[in-house]
Amino acid sequence: MDLDTQIKDLESDLTEVLRLLDSSERKRVQNVIKQEQQKIEKELTQKRQLKEKQSKRDSTDTTVKGYTVKINNYGWDQSEKFVKIYITLKGVHKIPAENVEVTFTEKSFDLLVKDLDGKNHQMILKNLLCPIEVQESSRKVKTDMVLLMCKKTAAKKWDCLTQVEKNSKEKDKPNVDPNENADPSDGLMTMLKKIYTEGDDEMKRTITKAWTESQDKKTKGDEMDI
Known part of the structure; x- marks a missing residue:
């Protein structure tokens, strides 16, 4: 809306x-x-x-001089009440304060630094992990740096900065079999099958040889137990 x-x-x-x-x-x-x-x-x-x-x-x-470059490098940390984003921009403290603008929404912010060394610098970050208090969020201009202070709506720790990062981390997590009684060798077999399917001819020959030798040893061991 x-x-x-x-x-x-x-x-x-x-x-x-x-x-x-x-x-x-x-x-x-x-x-x-x-x-x-x-x-x-x-x-x-x-x-x-x-x-x-x-x-x-x-x-x-429309009256801003120069062209706009995207800000990609930044750092962040947090306290109990704020998420802090650090953007390094050499000389930013020397330009007029009104040239550093930021618009906050509940789940995003848009920073625009105008006419710094003949260029504009912009950073738009959407889908923050948690909502923020728009009216209590602010920006501070320090020596060669802009600090954005995003006020948390709830005093809880953020695991990452954006929802996209969270989704990416969850996607990269290994699948864990919820059945505690599952045979550990099942996972190994699945991995070997995957390597065999995706491997080249040399890899397939190596896996086949290792499997054959393993089965031969198992068979001899069974015969000795009889």
Whole structure:
């Protein structure tokens, strides 16, 4: 849902709440409705501010000098309350503060550094692992660095920075047989079959020879036990 639609829906909700408040007679009911009114008004203010910021950026982007390069290198860590993203940009502390813009949403941020050494630098990171508090997130310009402070909505540790990274890690995890009583040799056999199928002729001959010798030893051992 785009920002204009969200604002329109919130405005309609506020109109309906005000209508209910005007028609209600019970004090307790009025208090409940007023609480909801305050929540809607707060969210509506945030959305309008975000819309204004985006409109301002759109109106100034056409006058930005130079070309825009993508920021790929960054570091991050976290505290109990914040996720911190460190972007190294030589000389960024020497340009006007208003040239360093960042827009936060609940699950993303968009950083734009304008006119640094004749170029613009941009970093857009979507699908953050967990939601963040938009109004309490901020940026700080330090010597040769921009620090983004993303306020966590919940004081819990992030295993990674984005949902994409999490999905990639889970995909790379080895499959574990949930059956604790499964024969350990089954996994080995599966691996050998895979190597045999994907291997070249030399690899196949080596595996076949090793398997034949193993079976011969097993057969001789069985004969000795009789």
